[in-house]
Amino acid sequence: xIFGAIRKFSTIDYPGKLACVLGTKGCNMHCHWCHNYDLVxxxxxxxxxxxxxPEVMDFxxxxxxxxxxxxxxxxxxxxxxxxxxFCGTVKSLGFAVKLDTNGTNPAMLEALVQEQLIDYVAMDxxxxxxxxxxxxxxxxxxxxxxxSIDLLLNGPLPYEFRTTCVKPFxxxxxxxxxxxxxxxxxxxxxxxxxxxxxxxxxxxxxRDAGFDExxxxxxxxxxxxxxxxxxxx
Numbered sequence: 072x073i074f075g076a077i078r079k080f081s082t083i084d085y086p087g088k089l090a091c092v093l094g095t096k097g098c099n100m101h102c103h104w105c106h107n108y109d110l111v112x113x114x115x116x117x118x119x120x121x122x123x124x125p126e127v128m129d130f131x132x133x134x135x136x137x138x139x140x141x142x143x144x145x146x147x148x149x150x151x152x153x154x155x156x157f158c159g160t161v162k163s164l165g166f167a168v169k170l171d172t173n174g175t176n177p178a179m180l181e182a183l184v185q186e187q188l189i190d191y192v193a194m195d196x197x198x199x200x201x202x203x204x205x206x207x208x209x210x211x212x213x214x215x216x217x218x219s220i221d222l223l224l225n226g227p228l229p230y231e232f233r234t235t236c237v238k239p240f241x242x243x244x245x246x247x248x249x250x251x252x253x254x255x256x257x258x259x260x261x262x263x264x265x266x267x268x269x270x271x272x273x274x275x276x277x278r279d280a281g282f283d284e285x286x287x288x289x290x291x292x293x294x295x296x297x298x299x300x301x302x303x304x
Contacts, residue, residue, distance in 0.1 A: 072157045085191065093143050143158070158240070163196070171193045172195070176216050220232075243290070251297060
């Protein structure tokens with residue numbers, strides 16, 4: 072695999088583990104608030120960092136015994152057919168593997184789970200299904216996201232669902248619909264919108280697209296009945 076970004080040390084991206092974060096190139100969604108907008112395109116621009124798999128393996132080998140986990144993020148990692156082979160290689164070095172995904176490729180997610188190639192999954196729930204088409208330029212298949220949700224709810228792996236709270240894609244009504252989609256989930260994290268590092272000009276620097284502390288607390292109270300734990304991040 073070839074990556075477009077690497078964060079060499081992170082204490083927040085893999086719960087309970089010191090990890091590095093790898094960003095794959097290419098995504099099938101174009102969220103207006105995306106903070107990894109340089110990874111959305113499958114193409115490598117002259118300004119984009121190119122990190123090869125051998126370079127990643129050299130880095131991990133040098134840090135064995137220090138870094139505990141590897142987070143594979145993006146972009147959308149499950150769009151890459153060589154992801155299972157890469158995960159297997161990373162696990163063979165003794166690292167735990169966390170996958171960040173938007174849930175649009177349940178077949179890949181199921182294969183990774185069944186073959187025990189990943190150890191933790193963080194899945195984004197962007198909004199309610201009626202509002203998804205507004206944030207992607209590609210055809211939207213709600214049944215695929217529902218399959219991924221059910222796979223995590225009924226599967227063996229620890230997981231979390233995440234929703235970045237951005238107006239108008241999240242509001243009092245939509246947050247309850249999100250709760251209904253993932254009803255019974257162990258963990259849901261409501262993430263604050265960061266207006267300082269997004270590509271869409273309607274959202275860059277737009278503080279009004281986010282929620283204040285009181286509003287975030289209200290969203291949490293509305294969705295909490297549907298999940299075991301809901302926290303604001």
